[in-house]
Amino acid sequence: MKNLFTLAFAIIALSFTSCVGDDFLEDFVGQSVSITTSIDTLEINTTFQFEKMYLNDIGQEEIVAATWISSNSDILEIDQNGLATAKQKGTASITVIIDSDGTTLEDSTEVVVGETTVISENRIEGRVETTTFYVLEGDFVYREEGDKILLEFGSDYVASNRLPGLYIYLSNNPNSVSGALEIGKVTTFSGEHTYEIEGINFKDYKHIVYFCKPFNVKVGDGDLNF
């Protein structure tokens, strides 16, 4: 009898010492660099500040030194801070180069120098889709309007309302919300709706990610293909 109760209490004690372990998320995306500001045409004798974003292997931004190059400095000159000066009419490419651990990364954009400055329309279209067995899909428009970014979903959007704690993020890693911008808790599960996002640049993030907080799992995503 005594042994029986000793066994019982041992089992109980064991269960309460069960430790929090580790689950591992495959979050490797590779390094990248991108020019996050864009312009179609720059007025002659004016300047434009280009900015770049370097993302490490898990899609998190790090500040690193960069080299800025113009394909034709007679048309468009650029200094090592990314400040471009329009010198004469024509077309030139701006390239940013980053050397990271022996790996050279670069991104380029083409700029026209002309009579007046024309800023690119910051608007893209895309689609979010489920990555699980929960229903989630819909087309979206991601665009800049004044100081805000608008993420607009159309009438074909639908998401399961039985999934607890569904949140939407902007992330630079399609598999993780570490370092991501939490837009908010999902409260619309079908039809048109819009998220207004402030305090970010149009090209600061590359992915829309739906994440279930209670399950700690990604539910769906959509790429922002700039």
Next chain:
Amino acid sequence: MKNIISIILISTIFSSVSFAGGPWPQPKGKGYFKLSEWWTVFDQHFTDQGLIDPNVTTGIFNTSLYAEFGITNRLTAQFNGALLSRNYMNNLRSNTTKDIIVAGEAINSLGDIDLGLKYGLTKPGARIPISLSVILGLPTGTPVAGELNNLQTGDGEFNQMIQLDAGRGFSIGKTPAYISAYTGFNNRTKDFSEEIRYGAEFGIGLVNQKFWLATKLNVVESLKNGATAESITSTSIFANNSEFSSIGVEANVFVTKKIGVSVGAAGAFRGEIIAAAPSYSVGVFYDMTK
């Protein structure tokens, strides 16, 4: 239900393969008491489509006391409570950097408690005994805890269940056996969906009735009339409308005339918004009727 995978549901139902219970009330002044440990650890769950998706590894451990005591020969008091309950979730780490992305957490507390009365609608010794039970589910556990509000040891709602049991004891050759079935309606509060529950159990006594084997089917069907994530504006976790069908086995061995050891396992073979992993239980029981 205010948790991710309806842990209270699975802990009270998956673990209820009953050696006592069924339609048989306890004789007056007699009782059945069982102290057990029930646990499950799961890294996947049934979605709302009934398909299986992954989740961060979650563990639930309940130390429970189940008791039946005969007030009269036809009226039995029931107690089923998680005296200690532990719920944890693993750390979620980057496989690239090994850094923690979402820190794991754990809570220990009292779990929910069920109090009930079972009344024998048929006289003791009836060929097919039938009983009616009224069970009150007290929200004594912790419904929301942790940084992400995703831990719980109780569902936070007061529910009332009415259950009808019927059964029959018989022999297979010289081997005693029994079969029983139940159906019930679980009325839940706080916007939880009501449930219809039913199941069946078959048991057989071996080795001069010192070793009992039982298998039990449990089904919970949600009426899906409660709140959904769409109608909840709080940030607390919400996963109403869970349901499942589970099958379990349990072995009970008398080591003395009245005291024995119980070992069981159960798992859902169909479900929605519920863990997709087996649960296990180990316990010690005291049967005053022997």
